[in-house]
Amino acid sequence: MGVRVKTGDLFCIPLNDAAFGLGVVAANWRSELYIVLFAETVPSPQSADVNTAVLTPLLASSSLDAKLFVGDWPILRSGTDSTALSQPIYKVEEPDGTIAESFDRKLRIPVSANVAERLQHRKGVAPVRLEKALKAHHGFGEWMAHFDELLYINVLRSNTVLTESGLLPTVRPN
Numbered sequence: 001m002g003v004r005v006k007t008g009d010l011f012c013i014p015l016n017d018a019a020f021g022l023g024v025v026a027a028n029w030r031s032e033l034y035i036v037l038f039a040e041t042v043p044s045p046q047s048a049d050v051n052t053a054v055l056t057p058l059l060a061s062s063s064l065d066a067k068l069f070v071g072d073w074p075i076l077r078s079g080t081d082s083t084a085l086s087q088p089i090y091k092v093e094e095p096d097g098t099i100a101e102s103f104d105r106k107l108r109i110p111v112s113a114n115v116a117e118r119l120q121h122r123k124g125v126a127p128v129r130l131e132k133a134l135k136a137h138h139g140f141g142e143w144m145a146h147f148d149e150l151l152y153i154n155v156l157r158s159n160t161v162l163t164e165s166g167l168l169p170t171v172r173p174n
Contacts, residue, residue, distance in 0.1 A: 067127035091119035
């Protein structure tokens with residue numbers, strides 16, 4: 001029986017024998033996961049007593065649970081707070097026009113053609129692509145151009161498009 005994955009699961013990704021990356025299931029919508037991988041590494045899964053609030057989001061994408069389910073990416077702990085991580089905003093073509101939609105589908109708002117052209121369509125990737133991108137970032141493989149779409153900065157940009165258009169409120173730190 002495989003591992004049952006849920007939002008808030010913090011996991012590790014083997015990069016080589018002496019380095020492990022970290023990731024979190026930031027959201028879950030039906031069988032689709034929103035996974036965020038961090039820039040920091042740890043020398044072993046046992047040493048991963050980390051506070052996700054101080055980790056730097058590096059890569060993010062919707063994906064499936066294959067690497068988690070079979071145990072290739074061991075879950076270190078459950079219940080990690082992922083609410084501070086931004087969700088991507090996608091454009092979705094509907095019969096009545098284009099809408100902007102968050103990963104979890106809680107945000108669904110109509111957008112103009114100008115806003116829509118600045119958003120990407122929803123796209124998921126296989127977990128192995130996320131793993132290869134993280135390995136390449138840390139020098140354990142070659143960075144491929146198609147890894148660029150996985151950068152967390154793209155998630156932040158999708159949120160900025162709606163904020164700058166007045167469709168989302170500007171979030172001010174306390």
